[in-house]
Amino acid sequence: MNQTPWQPISPAKPVRASREPLTRERIVDAALRLLVEQGYEAVSMRKVAQALGTGPASLYAHVANKKELDQLMLDRAAAEMDLPDVDPEQWQEQLKAAMREILRVMRAYPGLARAAIGQVPLGEHALLTTERMLAILKAGGVPDQAAAWAVDLIPLFITATAFEESVQGAAGVAPEDLDVFVDQLRSYFGSLDPARFPLTIALAAAMTTGASGDDRFEFGAQVIVAGLASMVPRD
Known part of the structure; x- marks a missing residue:
């Protein structure tokens, strides 16, 4: 059906970029970046949330508290350790x-x-x-x-x-x-x-x-x- 001249053309709706879902892995990634760049004192739930472009409440769905975040950072680091086989x-x-x-x-x-x-x-x-x-x-x-x-x-x-x-x-x-x-x-x-x-x-x-x-x-x-x-x- 052709559009009549007096019908306004609706502007196209902007396409929103899909936000990468928040995961525990992304939270740990962000926390370790803060740790290396700004030191341990900079690693708070609030600052990690800011680095991920979200609010602290979103983090608590994946990480219980700062103590658990510390555990997760330590475990990520342990995963990078290459220990010798037993002889x-x-x-x-x-x-x-x-x-x-x-x-x-x-x-x-x-x-x-x-x-x-x-x-x-x-x-x-x-x-x-x-x-x-x-x-x-x-x-x-x-x-x-x-x-x-x-x-x-x-x-x-x-x-x-x-x-x-x-x-x-x-x-x-x-x-x-x-x-x-x-x-x-x-x-x-x-x-x-x-x-x-x-x-x-x-x-x-x-x-x-x-x-x-x-x-x-x-x-x-x-x-x-x-x-x-x-x-x-x-x-």
């Missing part, structure tokens, strides 16, 4: 390799250590990480109780290392600034009363060596692994 002959080196891999992923998400403090990671990938470390420990003959406590102690050590690094990074401590601080700290130790602090003075250089880099982490890993090895029953 009883190499269990000590494998345990140290697993510790380095966990630290690598923690470093990839500055601020994640803050989310891990005080948490018992219960996500599937986090539990699989614990399972793999237990398998390595048991392959080495570490007693049950020692192995059980080790998979609590080891993440605490790694988290503390990553947290210290994230604090320094957030404070904008440049490598040259750290070198100046270490020099000042060494001088301070050397200025102490030798009658009261003879060993601190004598070891001032050693105590201020390896303040940056991986030296201290490798030392801590070696101490932990050697301590666990000493608990393995001898035939």
Whole structure:
């Protein structure tokens, strides 16, 4: 049917772009982006919702609260960890390799250590990480109780290392600034009363060596692994 000249032409209705549905995965993606770009304190339900172009109420249909969001971020990070297969002959080196891999992923998400403090990671990938470390420990003959406590102690050590690094990074401590601080700290130790602090003075250089880099982490890993090895029953 032809349109008569006096009939107005209805304007075409604008086509709305379909909005990508909100999912738990998208929420975790947004939270991790905020974590890396702005730090842990910026990761709130409100700010995550803003990053996704929605309101906080929409998030609660997928994530119960901030504590669950922390768990989900930790589990996403655990999914990226590539831990070695179990070899009883190499269990000590494998345990140290697993510790380095966990630290690598923690470093990839500055601020994640803050989310891990005080948490018992219960996500599937986090539990699989614990399972793999237990398998390595048991392959080495570490007693049950020692192995059980080790998979609590080891993440605490790694988290503390990553947290210290994230604090320094957030404070904008440049490598040259750290070198100046270490020099000042060494001088301070050397200025102490030798009658009261003879060993601190004598070891001032050693105590201020390896303040940056991986030296201290490798030392801590070696101490932990050697301590666990000493608990393995001898035939």
